[in-house]
Amino acid sequence: MSRPGESAQQRDTPALTERGGVRKAAILEAALRVIGDKGLAGLSMRAIAAEAGLPLGALGYYFKTKDDLILEAFELHTRREADRVLAAFAGVENGDHADDIAEHLTAFIHHGLTEARTSLVAEYEFLIESTRRPDLARVSRAWRQALQIQVSHVASRLGSDDPETDSEIILSVIAGLEIDHLATPLDPSTTQAIRTALRRTITRLGLRGNAARL
Amino acid sequence: MSRPGESAQQRDTPALTERGGVRKAAILEAALRVIGDKGLAGLSMRAIAAEAGLPLGALGYYFKTKDDLILEAFELHTRREADRVLAAFAGVENGDHADDIAEHLTAFIHHGLTEARTSLVAEYEFLIESTRRPDLARVSRAWRQALQIQVSHVASRLGSDDPETDSEIILSVIAGLEIDHLATPLDPSTTQAIRTALRRTITRLGLRGNAARL
């Protein structure tokens, strides 16, 4: 772990000590926060350093370039988000009615549009930037594919007769609801509209929970 | 039209001659192109000037600040896109089967992901930036609301028993399919998956064209 020349990600960055790893992680966290509320356009090495409470020089030590930093921040985000999505869809399978399923998804979206708003905005910043950067596009594709596989398994267990298509529809509806409501402050009636849309989607796709399968 | 002090949008910009209007429009077009393929992060006054084939000084003459230019570019985009969407959904109503309707929407999305890709990317750049800029958010909201009204009318005419919810679902699915496939090159099998998802969505929502209503 401390052999010279060994590196976590770059050919010529030195090996990291525990303390070094903590600092590097803090930089990535700071970057995600800055991207979320200033955008990639407002992301500067100085802004990240200030957000992390570190000197500018530290960034150059842990990341070769700004682009490398952005890539690693995206990877961190997808890793973190994968757990959250998995948890959300695990809850989905415990519902008895279509309404229960819809409720889990509503809560998921609601969380993203309120407490985790910064993180959600950052996610879409990355997605759009993926259209221009092949390295980010690879992460996007892997992330999206992992999601689709998980959700199609869930759909299958919920009685879908075409799990692949249903997972594509569900993921699209979720993404669409998210971006369509990002520019608007989230009031209760909007949340209700989201819930209604999800209920109808789930119902019409014929997805049902445990009770129906017993 | 040539009274002194009169302005199309700013307090202290002079009135525009025809030639001036052409130049201003060219700047906005160039800006949309740059935003689409370099992103808002890569958008600079110099890049716009180069894209438009104009000197840098010209931009300062027609737009007070870069932010003003971005706002007007967004307004131009929504104005232009409104026509395209309207045309797409006008075609939808002429279909006899759910498959015909889905086919129109598939063609719409396909066009956005291929020939009009730059424009589509720019659109999502604007949407994300709307979360940070109230002036852009107003445009987003108005644009989204106009879409929803139009689509819900169409849904109603297609026999929907809940046009508002159905239009929300349809618009979300479309948006979701677009962003999910922006990072991936569009191959024929992807197009087929989009078509399948749209068919299933339309069918399950119980929407039917003219034939069913006769």
Add this chain to the structure above:
DNA sequence: GTTGAACTGGAACGAACGTACCACTCGGAT
């Protein structure tokens, strides 16, 4: 033909940017 406003385009400003550099400190291994 003179006037004045619309328009042109090149040059220049200070500020902020990404990155590189380097003298320095620290801590574990020898």
Add this chain to the structure above:
DNA sequence: ATCCGAGTGGTACGTTCGTTCCAGTTCAAC
């Protein structure tokens, strides 16, 4: 005790940025 690479942080370079300025040109109105 010493050594050496990981880690530190302040500084500085060259570039690009948004914006401003202004002497000059065009052209319709009088």
